[in-house]
Each structure stands twice: as structure tokens, then as C-alpha cells.
Ligand code: HEC
């Protein structure tokens with residue numbers, strides 16, 4: 372390959388790397404959310420605090436994509452069970468951290484669900 376070809380390839384590579392990094396920077400989503408909690412009432416959720424503490428998006432997003440309303444959409448399609456996120460992720464992690472004596476979150480119904 373000629374030198375100019377290599378230079379062009381390197382420029383294209385660096386530009387796509389910069390674009391990928393910019394996207395990663397933009398796409399962290401809302402800092403604070405209110406999740407739909409059915410009859411028990413909505414669940415306030417500090418998204419950014421979890422991102423900063425856990426440093427692993429897939430601690431949650433392994434079950435649902437990084438999109439607003441993703442959980443409700445998968446519930447409606449029947450590919451995600453109701454309370455699955457709550458039990459397998461939220462409560463499971465908070466319980467495990469408590470057991471291990473680490474910083475943790477709420478494990479009681481009324482600490483998460485805010486009846487209005
Ligand atoms: C502790 C769980 C958890 C972790 C960790 C987490 N998220 Fe989320 N994220 C959620 C929940 C819950 C929603 C809301 C889904 C819904 O609306 O159904 C969400 C939604 C989103 C959305 C779409 C909503 C919006 O406001 O635009 C984006 C984008 C997103 N997350 C990005 C990320 C990224 C990037 C990371 C890692 C740096 C991350 N999340 C880590 C739980 C988490």
C-alpha cells in the first residue's frame with residue numbers, strides 16, 4: 372500500500388475513534404429517573420449515582436437496552452418478566468452488598484416505591 376493510503380486510513384481510524392468517544396460521552400442518559408412501579412407506586416432512581424459507583428453499565432443494561440422506556444417495552448413484548456429487574460438486579464445487588472458490609476441501597480418495598 373502506498374504511504375498516502377496508510378495516512379488516509381489512519382485519519383479515518385482516528386476520526387471514528389473520536390466519534391465513538393463523543394457518543395459514549397453523550398449517552399449516559401438522565402441523571403435521576405422515576406421508574407414505573409405498578410400498584411406499589413413509582414420508584415425514584417439515581418441513575419448517575421449508580422453509574423459512578425458501579426462503573427459497569429451492564430450491571431443493569433444486560434437485561435434491557437440503554438433507551439428510555441426500555442423496561443416497559445420489554446414487559447409489553449413479554450421478553451422481560453415484571454419485577455425481574457427489581458428482583459434480579461436492584462434488590463439482589465443491594466442485599467449482596469449489605470451481606471458483604473459494603474455501601475448499599477434499599478431492600479424494603481416502601482424504601483423504593485413511593486405511593487402518591
Ligand atoms: C443500576 C442500574 C443501571 C446502571 C448501572 C446503568 N443504567 Fe442506564 N438505565 C437504567 C434504568 C433503570 C433505565 C431506564 C430504563 C427505562 O426507562 O425503562 C436506564 C436508561 C438509560 C438510558 C436511556 C434513558 C435516558 O435517560 O436517555 C441511557 C442512555 C442509559 N441508561 C445509559 C447508561 C450508561 C451509559 C450506563 C453506564 C455508564 C448506564 N446506563 C448504567 C439503569 C442503569
Ligand code: HEC
Pocket residue numbers: 406407408409410411414442452453454455456457458461462465476477478479480481482483484
Ligand atoms: C430496590 C428498589 C425496590 C424494592 C426494595 C422493591 N421494589 Fe418493586 N419495583 C422496583 C422497580 C425498579 C420496579 C420496576 C421494574 C420491574 O418491574 O422489575 C418494581 C416493580 C414492582 C411492581 C410492578 C410489577 C408489575 O406487575 O407491573 C410491584 C407490584 C412491586 N415492584 C412490588 C414490590 C414489593 C411488594 C416490594 C417489597 C417486597 C418491592 N416491590 C420492593 C424497585 C423496588
Ligand code: HEC
Pocket residue numbers: 414415416417420421424425430431456457460461462464465468474475476477483
Ligand atoms: C450492582 C449493584 C446495584 C444495582 C444493580 C442497583 N443498585 Fe441501587 N445502589 C447500589 C449501591 C452500591 C448503592 C449505595 C450508593 C451510595 O451509597 O452512594 C445503591 C443505592 C441506591 C439507592 C439509594 C440512593 C441514596 O442516595 O440514598 C436507591 C434509591 C437505589 N439504589 C435504587 C436502585 C434501583 C431502583 C435499582 C434497580 C433499577 C438499583 N438500585 C440497582 C447498588 C446497586
